Amino acid sequence: HAKGGGPRRWALYDEPMHRLALERLDVEESLRRALAHDGFRLLFQPIVDTTDGRIVSAEALLRLEHPTRGLLGPESFIGVAEGSDLIVPIGRWVLEEACRWLARWVEVAPDMQVTVNVSTRQVSHLALADQVADATRVSGADPSHLLLEITEHVLLDAGDDAARELARVTDAGPRLAIDDFGTGYASLSYLKRFPVSVVKIDRSFVNGLDRPGEDTAIVEAVIGLARTLGLGVVGEGVETAGQLAALQRLGCGRAQGFHIGRPMTGAELGTLLMRVPRTAPRSA
Numbered sequence: 001h002a003k004g005g006g007p008r009r010w011a012l013y014d015e016p017m018h019r020l021a022l023e024r025l026d027v028e029e030s031l032r033r034a035l036a037h038d039g040f041r042l043l044f045q046p047i048v049d050t051t052d053g054r055i056v057s058a059e060a061l062l063r064l065e066h067p068t069r070g071l072l073g074p075e076s077f078i079g080v081a082e083g084s085d086l087i088v089p090i091g092r093w094v095l096e097e098a099c100r101w102l103a104r105w106v107e108v109a110p111d112m113q114v115t116v117n118v119s120t121r122q123v124s125h126l127a128l129a130d131q132v133a134d135a136t137r138v139s140g141a142d143p144s145h146l147l148l149e150i151t152e153h154v155l156l157d158a159g160d161d162a163a164r165e166l167a168r169v170t171d172a173g174p175r176l177a178i179d180d181f182g183t184g185y186a187s188l189s190y191l192k193r194f195p196v197s198v199v200k201i202d203r204s205f206v207n208g209l210d211r212p213g214e215d216t217a218i219v220e221a222v223i224g225l226a227r228t229l230g231l232g233v234v235g236e237g238v239e240t241a242g243q244l245a246a247l248q249r250l251g252c253g254r255a256q257g258f259h260i261g262r263p264m265t266g267a268e269l270g271t272l273l274m275r276v277p278r279t280a281p282r283s284a
Protein backbone atom coordinates (compact mmCIF):
# COMPACT_ATOMS: atom_id res chain seq x y z
CA HIS A 1 0.00 0.00 0.00
CA ALA A 2 1.36 3.39 -0.89
CA LYS A 3 -1.64 5.50 -0.03
CA GLY A 4 -0.91 9.04 1.01
CA GLY A 5 2.67 8.96 -0.20
CA GLY A 6 5.30 8.75 2.50
CA PRO A 7 8.41 6.63 2.59
CA ARG A 8 6.84 3.57 0.93
CA ARG A 9 5.47 5.48 -2.04
CA TRP A 10 8.08 3.92 -4.32
CA ALA A 11 6.39 0.55 -3.85
CA LEU A 12 3.69 1.61 -6.28
CA TYR A 13 6.21 1.66 -9.09
CA ASP A 14 8.18 -1.38 -8.02
CA GLU A 15 7.22 -4.30 -10.30
CA PRO A 16 7.86 -7.22 -7.89
CA MET A 17 6.10 -5.40 -5.04
CA HIS A 18 3.14 -4.71 -7.30
CA ARG A 19 2.99 -8.36 -8.35
CA LEU A 20 3.12 -9.46 -4.68
CA ALA A 21 0.27 -7.14 -3.78
CA LEU A 22 -1.84 -8.51 -6.63
CA GLU A 23 -1.06 -12.07 -5.61
CA ARG A 24 -2.07 -11.24 -2.06
CA LEU A 25 -5.38 -9.84 -3.30
CA ASP A 26 -5.91 -12.96 -5.40
CA VAL A 27 -5.28 -15.22 -2.39
CA GLU A 28 -7.59 -13.11 -0.20
CA GLU A 29 -10.29 -13.36 -2.86
CA SER A 30 -9.80 -17.15 -3.03
CA LEU A 31 -10.12 -17.39 0.75
CA ARG A 32 -13.41 -15.44 0.72
CA ARG A 33 -14.70 -17.61 -2.09
CA ALA A 34 -13.63 -20.79 -0.30
CA LEU A 35 -15.42 -19.67 2.88
CA ALA A 36 -18.62 -18.97 0.96
CA HIS A 37 -18.52 -22.01 -1.34
CA ASP A 38 -17.00 -24.88 0.62
CA GLY A 39 -13.56 -24.53 -0.96
CA PHE A 40 -11.42 -25.67 1.98
CA ARG A 41 -10.26 -29.23 2.54
CA LEU A 42 -9.04 -30.62 5.82
CA LEU A 43 -6.50 -33.46 5.74
CA PHE A 44 -5.44 -35.50 8.75
CA GLN A 45 -2.00 -36.90 9.49
CA PRO A 46 -1.91 -39.90 11.85
CA ILE A 47 -0.07 -39.72 15.18
CA VAL A 48 0.89 -43.11 16.60
CA ASP A 49 1.75 -44.57 19.98
CA THR A 50 5.42 -45.56 19.55
CA THR A 51 5.10 -48.59 21.81
CA ASP A 52 2.55 -50.42 19.64
CA GLY A 53 2.04 -48.40 16.43
CA ARG A 54 -1.62 -47.70 17.15
CA ILE A 55 -3.08 -44.51 15.69
CA VAL A 56 -4.10 -42.52 18.76
CA SER A 57 -4.54 -39.05 17.28
CA ALA A 58 -4.42 -37.07 14.04
CA GLU A 59 -3.34 -33.53 13.17
CA ALA A 60 -5.76 -31.50 11.06
CA LEU A 61 -3.94 -29.77 8.17
CA LEU A 62 -5.71 -27.20 6.04
CA ARG A 63 -5.76 -27.04 2.22
CA LEU A 64 -7.33 -24.51 -0.15
CA GLU A 65 -8.95 -25.51 -3.43
CA HIS A 66 -7.78 -22.78 -5.82
CA PRO A 67 -9.73 -22.40 -9.10
CA THR A 68 -6.60 -22.34 -11.28
CA ARG A 69 -3.67 -23.34 -9.08
CA GLY A 70 -5.07 -26.58 -7.65
CA LEU A 71 -4.89 -27.67 -4.02
CA LEU A 72 -2.75 -25.19 -2.05
CA GLY A 73 -0.90 -25.83 1.21
CA PRO A 74 -0.98 -23.42 4.16
CA GLU A 75 2.34 -21.77 3.27
CA SER A 76 0.63 -20.12 0.29
CA PHE A 77 -2.36 -18.70 2.17
CA ILE A 78 -2.10 -18.84 5.99
CA GLY A 79 -0.06 -15.64 6.10
CA VAL A 80 -2.72 -13.77 4.13
CA ALA A 81 -5.47 -15.29 6.28
CA GLU A 82 -3.68 -14.13 9.42
CA GLY A 83 -3.02 -10.67 8.02
CA SER A 84 -6.72 -10.20 7.44
CA ASP A 85 -9.41 -11.21 9.89
CA LEU A 86 -10.24 -14.14 7.61
CA ILE A 87 -8.30 -16.49 9.90
CA VAL A 88 -11.14 -16.19 12.43
CA PRO A 89 -13.96 -17.67 10.28
CA ILE A 90 -11.48 -20.06 8.64
CA GLY A 91 -10.36 -21.25 12.07
CA ARG A 92 -13.98 -21.79 13.04
CA TRP A 93 -14.51 -23.98 9.98
CA VAL A 94 -11.36 -26.01 10.75
CA LEU A 95 -12.50 -26.63 14.33
CA GLU A 96 -15.98 -27.68 13.21
CA GLU A 97 -14.70 -30.00 10.47
CA ALA A 98 -12.10 -31.58 12.77
CA CYS A 99 -14.71 -32.17 15.48
CA ARG A 100 -17.15 -33.65 12.96
CA TRP A 101 -14.54 -36.24 11.98
CA LEU A 102 -13.52 -36.87 15.57
CA ALA A 103 -17.12 -37.69 16.46
CA ARG A 104 -17.20 -40.27 13.64
CA TRP A 105 -13.81 -41.84 14.40
CA VAL A 106 -14.57 -42.49 18.06
CA GLU A 107 -17.37 -44.81 16.96
CA VAL A 108 -14.67 -47.28 15.85
CA ALA A 109 -11.75 -45.99 17.97
CA PRO A 110 -13.14 -44.72 21.30
CA ASP A 111 -9.90 -43.10 22.53
CA MET A 112 -9.10 -41.32 19.25
CA GLN A 113 -8.05 -37.64 19.51
CA VAL A 114 -7.63 -34.78 17.05
CA THR A 115 -5.25 -31.80 17.10
CA VAL A 116 -5.96 -28.44 15.44
CA ASN A 117 -3.42 -25.69 14.67
CA VAL A 118 -4.22 -22.25 16.04
CA SER A 119 -2.38 -19.02 15.20
CA THR A 120 -1.70 -15.86 17.19
CA ARG A 121 -4.49 -13.89 15.56
CA GLN A 122 -7.06 -16.53 16.54
CA VAL A 123 -6.01 -16.39 20.18
CA SER A 124 -5.85 -12.60 20.36
CA HIS A 125 -9.25 -12.26 18.70
CA LEU A 126 -10.73 -13.81 21.85
CA ALA A 127 -13.33 -15.84 19.99
CA LEU A 128 -11.42 -19.10 20.36
CA ALA A 129 -13.06 -20.50 23.49
CA ASP A 130 -16.53 -19.83 22.04
CA GLN A 131 -15.57 -21.42 18.72
CA VAL A 132 -14.22 -24.51 20.48
CA ALA A 133 -17.35 -24.81 22.62
CA ASP A 134 -19.60 -24.42 19.55
CA ALA A 135 -17.65 -26.95 17.49
CA THR A 136 -17.72 -29.65 20.17
CA ARG A 137 -21.38 -29.04 21.03
CA VAL A 138 -22.65 -29.08 17.42
CA SER A 139 -20.60 -32.16 16.47
CA GLY A 140 -21.11 -34.03 19.71
CA ALA A 141 -17.34 -34.51 19.98
CA ASP A 142 -15.87 -34.98 23.47
CA PRO A 143 -13.88 -31.78 24.23
CA SER A 144 -11.28 -33.79 26.17
CA HIS A 145 -10.30 -35.52 22.90
CA LEU A 146 -9.45 -32.20 21.23
CA LEU A 147 -6.00 -30.57 21.38
CA LEU A 148 -5.02 -27.15 20.09
CA GLU A 149 -1.50 -26.73 18.71
CA ILE A 150 0.11 -23.38 19.32
CA THR A 151 3.68 -22.35 18.58
CA GLU A 152 6.06 -20.79 21.08
CA HIS A 153 5.49 -17.57 19.14
CA VAL A 154 1.82 -17.52 20.13
CA LEU A 155 2.78 -17.85 23.79
CA LEU A 156 5.47 -15.20 23.45
CA ASP A 157 3.01 -12.78 21.85
CA ALA A 158 0.18 -13.60 24.24
CA GLY A 159 -0.80 -10.79 26.55
CA ASP A 160 -2.89 -11.34 29.66
CA ASP A 161 -6.13 -11.36 27.63
CA ALA A 162 -4.81 -14.08 25.34
CA ALA A 163 -3.53 -16.09 28.32
CA ARG A 164 -7.00 -15.89 29.90
CA GLU A 165 -8.58 -16.96 26.58
CA LEU A 166 -6.34 -20.05 26.46
CA ALA A 167 -7.25 -20.85 30.07
CA ARG A 168 -10.95 -20.56 29.11
CA VAL A 169 -10.31 -23.10 26.36
CA THR A 170 -8.62 -25.62 28.65
CA ASP A 171 -11.22 -25.11 31.41
CA ALA A 172 -13.77 -26.57 28.98
CA GLY A 173 -11.73 -29.77 28.42
CA PRO A 174 -9.51 -29.33 25.36
CA ARG A 175 -5.75 -29.41 25.93
CA LEU A 176 -2.85 -27.37 24.55
CA ALA A 177 0.16 -28.70 22.67
CA ILE A 178 3.24 -26.63 21.87
CA ASP A 179 4.05 -27.05 18.19
CA ASP A 180 7.56 -26.97 16.68
CA PHE A 181 8.97 -27.12 20.20
CA GLY A 182 12.56 -25.91 20.48
CA THR A 183 12.54 -23.56 17.48
CA GLY A 184 11.17 -20.48 19.26
CA TYR A 185 12.97 -17.98 21.40
CA ALA A 186 10.54 -18.06 24.28
CA SER A 187 11.82 -19.08 27.71
CA LEU A 188 10.70 -22.30 29.33
CA SER A 189 8.73 -20.29 31.89
CA TYR A 190 5.70 -20.34 29.56
CA LEU A 191 5.37 -24.03 30.45
CA LYS A 192 4.39 -22.77 33.90
CA ARG A 193 2.39 -19.74 32.79
CA PHE A 194 0.16 -21.58 30.32
CA PRO A 195 -1.85 -24.77 30.79
CA VAL A 196 0.24 -26.86 28.36
CA SER A 197 -0.22 -30.66 28.22
CA VAL A 198 1.88 -31.80 25.25
CA VAL A 199 5.09 -30.74 23.49
CA LYS A 200 5.72 -31.58 19.85
CA ILE A 201 9.44 -31.82 19.11
CA ASP A 202 10.20 -29.93 15.91
CA ARG A 203 11.16 -32.02 12.93
CA SER A 204 14.52 -30.26 12.56
CA PHE A 205 15.67 -32.14 15.69
CA VAL A 206 13.96 -35.41 14.72
CA ASN A 207 15.68 -35.33 11.31
CA GLY A 208 19.09 -35.40 13.03
CA LEU A 209 18.33 -38.58 14.97
CA ASP A 210 19.69 -40.74 12.12
CA ARG A 211 23.20 -39.40 12.66
CA PRO A 212 25.23 -39.16 15.81
CA GLY A 213 25.23 -35.59 17.05
CA GLU A 214 23.68 -33.03 19.31
CA ASP A 215 20.12 -33.52 17.99
CA THR A 216 19.95 -36.80 19.91
CA ALA A 217 21.01 -35.01 23.10
CA ILE A 218 18.43 -32.25 22.52
CA VAL A 219 15.58 -34.71 21.88
CA GLU A 220 16.60 -36.72 24.94
CA ALA A 221 16.60 -33.56 27.07
CA VAL A 222 13.15 -32.48 25.82
CA ILE A 223 11.74 -35.94 26.55
CA GLY A 224 13.26 -35.80 30.04
CA LEU A 225 11.83 -32.32 30.63
CA ALA A 226 8.39 -33.44 29.44
CA ARG A 227 8.47 -36.46 31.71
CA THR A 228 9.49 -34.37 34.73
CA LEU A 229 6.68 -31.89 34.08
CA GLY A 230 4.13 -34.60 33.35
CA LEU A 231 3.67 -33.57 29.72
CA GLY A 232 3.01 -35.79 26.71
CA VAL A 233 5.60 -35.69 23.93
CA VAL A 234 5.26 -36.16 20.16
CA GLY A 235 8.17 -36.46 17.73
CA GLU A 236 7.28 -34.61 14.49
CA GLY A 237 8.50 -35.09 10.94
CA VAL A 238 9.58 -38.73 11.24
CA GLU A 239 10.83 -39.60 7.76
CA THR A 240 12.86 -42.80 8.31
CA ALA A 241 12.67 -46.08 10.22
CA GLY A 242 15.89 -45.06 11.97
CA GLN A 243 14.32 -41.87 13.34
CA LEU A 244 11.30 -43.79 14.60
CA ALA A 245 13.55 -46.38 16.26
CA ALA A 246 15.54 -43.60 17.95
CA LEU A 247 12.35 -42.00 19.31
CA GLN A 248 11.23 -45.38 20.65
CA ARG A 249 14.62 -45.95 22.29
CA LEU A 250 14.56 -42.49 23.90
CA GLY A 251 11.05 -43.06 25.26
CA CYS A 252 9.16 -40.56 23.10
CA GLY A 253 5.53 -41.62 23.54
CA ARG A 254 4.12 -40.53 20.19
CA ALA A 255 5.35 -39.99 16.65
CA GLN A 256 4.12 -38.35 13.44
CA GLY A 257 5.68 -38.02 9.99
CA PHE A 258 5.76 -39.13 6.38
CA HIS A 259 7.37 -42.46 7.35
CA ILE A 260 4.33 -43.21 9.51
CA GLY A 261 1.59 -41.69 7.36
CA ARG A 262 0.95 -38.81 4.96
CA PRO A 263 -1.86 -36.33 5.50
CA MET A 264 -5.05 -38.04 4.24
CA THR A 265 -8.80 -37.43 4.13
CA GLY A 266 -10.97 -38.03 7.17
CA ALA A 267 -12.62 -40.95 5.37
CA GLU A 268 -9.24 -42.55 4.62
CA LEU A 269 -8.19 -42.22 8.24
CA GLY A 270 -11.53 -43.70 9.31
CA THR A 271 -10.80 -46.75 7.14
CA LEU A 272 -7.41 -47.19 8.80
CA LEU A 273 -9.02 -46.95 12.23
CA MET A 274 -11.41 -49.76 11.37
CA ARG A 275 -8.53 -52.20 10.96
CA VAL A 276 -7.94 -54.35 14.03
CA PRO A 277 -5.42 -53.98 15.54
CA ARG A 278 -5.16 -50.35 14.55
CA THR A 279 -1.80 -49.77 12.89
CA ALA A 280 -0.37 -46.95 10.83
CA PRO A 281 0.60 -47.47 7.21
CA ARG A 282 4.27 -48.42 7.27
CA SER A 283 5.12 -47.71 3.65
CA ALA A 284 4.25 -44.03 3.30
Ligand code: C2E
Residues within 6 Å of the ligand: 045, 060, 061, 062, 073, 074, 075, 078, 094, 117, 118, 119, 149, 179, 180, 203, 236, 237, 238, 239, 256, 257, 258, 259, 263
Ligand atom coordinates in the same frame (compact mmCIF):
# COMPACT_ATOMS: atom_id res chain seq x y z
P1 C2E B 1 2.80 -27.80 11.51
O1 C2E B 1 1.70 -27.58 12.45
O2 C2E B 1 4.17 -27.96 12.09
O3 C2E B 1 2.38 -29.10 10.68
C1 C2E B 1 3.27 -30.07 10.21
C2 C2E B 1 3.66 -29.82 8.77
O4 C2E B 1 4.75 -30.68 8.45
C3 C2E B 1 2.55 -30.15 7.77
O5 C2E B 1 2.72 -29.29 6.64
C4 C2E B 1 2.89 -31.59 7.41
O6 C2E B 1 2.37 -32.00 6.15
C5 C2E B 1 4.38 -31.53 7.39
N1 C2E B 1 4.97 -32.83 7.65
C6 C2E B 1 4.42 -33.88 8.31
N2 C2E B 1 5.27 -34.93 8.37
C7 C2E B 1 6.39 -34.53 7.74
C8 C2E B 1 7.65 -35.19 7.46
O7 C2E B 1 7.90 -36.34 7.82
N3 C2E B 1 8.59 -34.46 6.79
C9 C2E B 1 8.35 -33.17 6.38
N4 C2E B 1 9.32 -32.54 5.71
N5 C2E B 1 7.18 -32.53 6.62
C10 C2E B 1 6.21 -33.20 7.30
P2 C2E B 1 1.51 -28.42 6.06
O8 C2E B 1 0.26 -29.22 6.02
O9 C2E B 1 2.01 -27.81 4.79
O10 C2E B 1 1.31 -27.30 7.16
C11 C2E B 1 2.28 -26.30 7.36
C12 C2E B 1 1.94 -25.45 8.54
O11 C2E B 1 0.76 -24.69 8.31
C13 C2E B 1 1.64 -26.25 9.80
O12 C2E B 1 2.85 -26.63 10.41
C14 C2E B 1 0.85 -25.25 10.60
O13 C2E B 1 1.71 -24.37 11.29
C15 C2E B 1 0.11 -24.47 9.53
N6 C2E B 1 -1.29 -24.95 9.45
C16 C2E B 1 -1.77 -26.07 8.88
N7 C2E B 1 -3.11 -26.15 9.03
C17 C2E B 1 -3.49 -25.05 9.73
C18 C2E B 1 -4.75 -24.56 10.23
O14 C2E B 1 -5.82 -25.18 10.09
N8 C2E B 1 -4.73 -23.38 10.92
C19 C2E B 1 -3.57 -22.69 11.15
N9 C2E B 1 -3.64 -21.54 11.85
N10 C2E B 1 -2.37 -23.13 10.70
C20 C2E B 1 -2.32 -24.29 10.00
Ligand code: MG
Residues within 6 Å of the ligand: 059, 117, 149, 179
Ligand atom coordinates in the same frame (compact mmCIF):
# COMPACT_ATOMS: atom_id res chain seq x y z
MG1 MG C 1 0.97 -28.40 13.98
Ligand code: MG
Residues within 6 Å of the ligand: 179, 180, 200, 236
Ligand atom coordinates in the same frame (compact mmCIF):
# COMPACT_ATOMS: atom_id res chain seq x y z
MG1 MG D 1 4.65 -28.83 13.86
Ligand code: MG
Residues within 6 Å of the ligand: 180
Ligand atom coordinates in the same frame (compact mmCIF):
# COMPACT_ATOMS: atom_id res chain seq x y z
MG1 MG E 1 6.04 -26.89 11.63
